[in-house]
Amino acid sequence: MATFTKRNGKWRALVRIKGRQASKTFEVKLSAIRWAEEKEHEFKSGKSILSGKTVKDAFEKYSDIISPTRKGCRWEQVRLTKLSKLPFASYQLADLETLDLQDWVNDSQLKPNTIRREFSLVRSVLRVARTKWRWLSDSPELDVDLPKKDSPRDRLIPDHEIKSVIDALGFKKNASIRGGAWEIGIAFLLAIETAMRQGEMWKLDWKDIYLEDRYLTLRDTKNGSDRDVPLSKKAVELFKVIGEKNTGNVFYTQQDSAGVIFRRKLKQAKIQDLTFHDTRHEAITRLARKIDVLQLARMVGHHDLNSLMIYYNEKASEIAALLD
Numbered sequence: 001m002a003t004f005t006k007r008n009g010k011w012r013a014l015v016r017i018k019g020r021q022a023s024k025t026f027e028v029k030l031s032a033i034r035w036a037e038e039k040e041h042e043f044k045s046g047k048s049i050l051s052g053k054t055v056k057d058a059f060e061k062y063s064d065i066i067s068p069t070r071k072g073c074r075w076e077q078v079r080l081t082k083l084s085k086l087p088f089a090s091y092q093l094a095d096l097e098t099l100d101l102q103d104w105v106n107d108s109q110l111k112p113n114t115i116r117r118e119f120s121l122v123r124s125v126l127r128v129a130r131t132k133w134r135w136l137s138d139s140p141e142l143d144v145d146l147p148k149k150d151s152p153r154d155r156l157i158p159d160h161e162i163k164s165v166i167d168a169l170g171f172k173k174n175a176s177i178r179g180g181a182w183e184i185g186i187a188f189l190l191a192i193e194t195a196m197r198q199g200e201m202w203k204l205d206w207k208d209i210y211l212e213d214r215y216l217t218l219r220d221t222k223n224g225s226d227r228d229v230p231l232s233k234k235a236v237e238l239f240k241v242i243g244e245k246n247t248g249n250v251f252y253t254q255q256d257s258a259g260v261i262f263r264r265k266l267k268q269a270k271i272q273d274l275t276f277h278d279t280r281h282e283a284i285t286r287l288a289r290k291i292d293v294l295q296l297a298r299m300v301g302h303h304d305l306n307s308l309m310i311y312y313n314e315k316a317s318e319i320a321a322l323l324d
Contacts, residue, residue, distance in 0.1 A: 001037035004029060010099075012067070017043040024138065025099050039042035041246060042137060055096055056089040058129040058136075066128060071222070079121055095138045101144045119146060157282045160270055169262075170267035173241050176285065180253040184262055186238055187251060187280060193235040195283035195300045197222065199277050202258070203249040211236050211244065218301075227301045 002015045006029075013032035014023040021038050026032040057287070059080045083089060090102045097191040101122070108115050123141045130136040157165075160195050171185025199216050209216040215233045221227050229322065253261075262276055280300075287296055293305060302308050 002033075002040060003055065004032055004036075013039075014264065014295055015039045020123075022094050022137065024140070024192075025096070025097050051092075051094060053093050053129075053135045054086045055091050055093060058125050059084045059089065059160075061133070062125045062128060066124075076121060079118055083118065083122065096126075096136075096138075096140050098140045098143045101141055103309050105144060105146060107305075111150060113150045116146050116149065119144065153281065154277065155273060155275075155278045155281060156263070156285060157192070157274065157278060161274070164187075164269045164271060165266065165274075168265040179264060180257065181261055183251055183253050184258050184265075186242060187258070188262075188276070190235060191276070191279035192286070193232050194229050195280050195287060196229060198258070198279060199255065202249075202251050202255040205247060206245040206250060207247040209239060209244075209250070211239055223301060225301065227298075229299060232304060250280050 001017070002013055005012050005014070009031040010025050011029045012023060012038040015021060015036050017040060024035055026035065035115070035303075037210070049113065051172055063077045063080040067073045068079070085219060086104060086182075088096065088104060091100065101119075105115060105119060108134060110118070119141075124140050126136060130139065132268070139281045164186060166185050169180050169181045169185035169188070170179075187198070190196065191198070196218070203219065205219075209217065209232070214233075216229050216231060218227045218229060238322060251258075255309070259265055259276065266274055284300055285297065287299065288308075291299070291309065297303070297305055297308060301310075
C-alpha cells in the first residue's frame with residue numbers, strides 16, 4: 001500500500017509491499033502517485049533488489065572495484081573517502097532521496113566546478129549500484145539542480161613571476177646540488193615550453209624522448225591515446241640539463257610531494273593565485289603566436305578546437321599589434 005504525506009509544501013510517497021519499502025518526495029502529489037504506482041508494480045513483480053546497503057557501502061565498493069579501472073583512480077578514491085563521511089552516506093540506498101542530494105549541493109561551501117565534479121562521481125556510483133549491483137531501484141540523482149560552472153581561469157605568468165618562481169625553487173642550469181625543488185623548477189620551465197600537464201611529465205620515460213629529432217611521445221594521455229610533442233630548442237636544452245639516459249623516469253620526485261613543494265615555494269616568493277596548471281594556459285597562449293590552430297591542437301592534445309579557447313588568453317592589445 002502507498003501512503004502520501006505533505007510536509008513543507010512537498011509530497012512524500014511511501015510504498016510498503018511484501019516486506020519491502022521505498023519512499024520519495026515530490027513537488028506535486030500527482031507525481032508522487034505515479035511514482036508509487038510504478039513502485040508497487042515493481043515490488044509485486046518480485047524484482048530482486050538487495051536491501052540493507054547504505055550509500056557508504058556503494059562508495060566503498062565502487063572505490064575498490066570500479067575506480068582502479070579508471071584514469072582518475074587516486075582522485076576518485078580520495079573523494080569517495082571524503083564523501084563517505086557526509087550525513088547522507090549513512091542512509092539506506094532505498095531511502096536516499098533527491099532532496100538529500102540537493103541539500104548537500106546547496107549547503108556545500110566548495111566552488112561550483114568542484115561541486116559538479118564530486119556530484120558527477122556520486123552520480124556514477126549510484127548508476128552502477130542500480131544497473132550492475134541491483135542495490136538501488138530509483139535514480140534520486142537525476143533531478144538535482146547543480147550550480148553553474150565557474151568561468152575558466154585566464155591566469156598568465158609574466159616573465160618576472162617566472163624568474164621569481166625559478167629563484168624560489170633554486171633552479172640553476174649548472175647547480176651542483178639537484179634536489180626535489182630543482183627538479184620542479186626545470187619541470188615548470190618545460191611545461192611553459194611544451195604545454196604538457198604535470199601528470200604527463202611525471203610519467204615521462206627517457207626511452208620516449210628523442211632529442212635529436214626534437215620530439216617526445218606521451219603515453220596513455222588524458223584522452224586515452226598517445227601524443228607526440230614537438231620540442232623547442234629551449235626544451236631540448238632543458239632536457240639535456242637534466243642529463244640524458246636511455247631509459248627510466250625523467251622526474252623522480254613524487255608528484256604529490258612536488259605539488260606541496262611548489263605551493264610552499266610560491267608562498268615564499270609571495271606569488272598569489274598561481275597553480276602549476278597555469279603553465280598550460282601560458283604555454284598555449286605563447287604557442288598560438290607561433291603555430292596554426294590545427295598544429296596547436298595536435299601538440300597539446302585537444303580534439304575539440306573550441307576547447308582551446310579556454311586556454312588561449314592573448315591580450316587584445318597584443319592582437320591589435322598583429323593587425324598593423
